[in-house]
Amino acid sequence: MPASGAVTRSTLRQQIADALRDEVLAGRLLPGQEFTVKHIADQYGVSATPVREALVDLSAQGLLDSDQHRGFHVHEFTVEDFRGMVEARSLVVDGVVRRLDGAGLAARAHGESLVSVRRRAEEAARAARAGDLDILIGYDLRFWRELGALIANRYVCEFLHRMRVQAWVFSVPFLRADAEGEKWLWSGHEPLVDAITLGDAGAVRAVIGEYDEHARKWADRLESTHR
Structure with missing residues (x-):
């Protein structure tokens, strides 16, 4: 059961990351736009853990920036x-x-x-x-x-x-x-x-x-x- 749960969470994490990446690519999440883990979790109706992991993944890809006090925002490229x-x-x-x-x-x-x-x-x-x-x-x-x-x-x-x-x-x-x-x-x-x-x-x-x-x-x- 633990292994199955881990796979499910990993899959959810990837699905959320893919969905948010598509939102950014489509221009529905604009450069500089801020949001929190809670906001995204509520939007997708999921727990905070896979959302936080997905946002960290997107930050590592250079698409998001994180702020300890304000959450995340879409990176603004020049x-x-x-x-x-x-x-x-x-x-x-x-x-x-x-x-x-x-x-x-x-x-x-x-x-x-x-x-x-x-x-x-x-x-x-x-x-x-x-x-x-x-x-x-x-x-x-x-x-x-x-x-x-x-x-x-x-x-x-x-x-x-x-x-x-x-x-x-x-x-x-x-x-x-x-x-x-x-x-x-x-x-x-x-x-x-x-x-x-x-x-x-x-x-x-x-x-x-x-x-x-x-x-x-x-x-x-x-x-x-x-x-």
Whole structure:
């Protein structure tokens, strides 16, 4: 019985963390917004223990900040933080691609896993072109996570996933408030899958470079309009 109870609590802890992460990604919990363990426990109708554990997990992921007297609040990332995220993921991805030659890329991009990645790419690109931010976020995160699992080790994948979650957390409030926000949703997922399938490392670096430059230009625009 103790083991079963531990599994149940662990599962609940993860479910709460996932639900709160989705709230932050969707922009329903805004940067700086404060809440307590009791508030979240009451909201989900659960005890305080799994909620506290979930909030600590999200704090460790850089999404929340804790205050001994005031509870927790959503972390407020800056434009410079965002630029740092883009640079970090760019350096790591470039290192992964350069480590694998074209044959290495093609050898890893096959079978059912690639079919799933291509499906995510199509859905993410479609949502980006339609300006559907809610749909895009989920497919974009799954696309990059599944793609990373094909060509990188799990430690690299986890790092990159964390960078992309944080980047979305920063971006969402600004994209929603911008009348032209949908024009800045990147939709190059499919060309990237095509390049990896062909084992064309140069084309992969070119698409990734365009992706990163797109993010940098958006950061520049954001900074210029919020001075």
